[in-house]
Amino acid sequence: MEGIGKVSQWVIHLGGMQFKVNSTTLLMSWLIIGLILIFIVLATRRRKMVPGPWQNISELLVSWIKDLCVDALGEHWGRRYYPLICALFIFLLFCNWIGIIPFMDEPTKDLNTTLGLGIMGFFIAHGTAIKVKGLKNYITEYFKPIFFMMPLNLVGELAKVISISFRLFGNIMGGSIIIIVVSYLAYGLILPPFLYAFFGLFVGTIQAFVFTILTLVYISVQIR
Amino acid sequence: MDISGADIIRAAALLGAGLSMGFGAIGPGVGEGIAAAKACEAIGRNPREAGMLTRTMLVGQAVSESTGIYSLVVALLLIFVV
Numbered sequence A: 001m002e003g004i005g006k007v008s009q010w011v012i013h014l015g016g017m018q019f020k021v022n023s024t025t026l027l028m029s030w031l032i033i034g035l036i037l038i039f040i041v042l043a044t045r046r047r048k049m050v051p052g053p054w055q056n057i058s059e060l061l062v063s064w065i066k067d068l069c070v071d072a073l074g075e076h077w078g079r080r081y082y083p084l085i086c087a088l089f090i091f092l093l094f095c096n097w098i099g100i101i102p103f104m105d106e107p108t109k110d111l112n113t114t115l116g117l118g119i120m121g122f123f124i125a126h127g128t129a130i131k132v133k134g135l136k137n138y139i140t141e142y143f144k145p146i147f148f149m150m151p152l153n154l155v156g157e158l159a160k161v162i163s164i165s166f167r168l169f170g171n172i173m174g175g176s177i178i179i180i181v182v183s184y185l186a187y188g189l190i191l192p193p194f195l196y197a198f199f200g201l202f203v204g205t206i207q208a209f210v211f212t213i214l215t216l217v218y219i220s221v222q223i224r
Numbered sequence B: 001m002d003i004s005g006a007d008i009i010r011a012a013a014l015l016g017a018g019l020s021m022g023f024g025a026i027g028p029g030v031g032e033g034i035a036a037a038k039a040c041e042a043i044g045r046n047p048r049e050a051g052m053l054t055r056t057m058l059v060g061q062a063v064s065e066s067t068g069i070y071s072l073v074v075a076l077l078l079i080f081v082v
Helices: A023-044 A053-073 A075-100 A111-133 A135-142 A147-186 A191-223 B005-024 B026-045 B047-064 B066-080
Strands: A009-014 A017-022
Touching: A017 A023, A023 A053, A023 A075, A023 A111, A053 A075, A053 A191, A075 A111, A075 A147, A075 A191, A111 A135, A111 A147, A111 A191, A135 A147, A147 A191, A147 B066, A191 B047, B005 B026, B005 B066, B026 B047, B026 B066, B047 B066
Parallel strands: none
Antiparallel strands: A009 A017
């Protein structure tokens, strides 16, 4: 029970200022980037007309996400944005799945990771909107029905970032807390593995998909 | 044993966490149930589209779950930060 709510940090003193780095999140993120690199190398090492298992999985994933992007954004922008969406989905999938390995923590259990990804999606969506519509049209969108609706539109855009990042963080954090509490109550090996399978594999996959789809939808709302 | 101000704040925070989680779970429970019922009806009418309907239902449920997740975050803040 004492594992709840504890964050291991490195404190760096630099010129009178104090920087705090969440060490677990950082190390796990780098580990996941390494795992994704291994996966990609395995998938693209010996490319053939008749694919092997790794190439088959990656082709399935990439073509599925490409279809989603082309459906949502149209042919031109869909082909341009699907590498980003694909990378986001694979990163979040590995992030949420790594919790099922003992002694490993999900980087998405930290609000900083999910908020960073949400802010990235926000800037990409609005940058795309400025590129597609032009700066003048983009700004007049905010004054659309009547001019004093501007603060509401602004808050609505900022609330998207909060909602998307807190959704992922809360799901993963809540799942890990429930696992800790149940392991404390049951002391056993019978119940916790099923909970790991449910919260890690099932909820993790769905939440990674939801985060990716919502980022895609926010971009497509700005383009249309 | 004296009860000081800090104890009262702690008790109020724990009580607030329980209330937040309990009331916050009503809405997502009802909403996800409605989504699942509608998906069941649709699958009954058109069983060939079951895979796509299930996927759409899960995504919609995950989105409508977010108010419950907010109350969970608020409860965690009340327990561990206050």
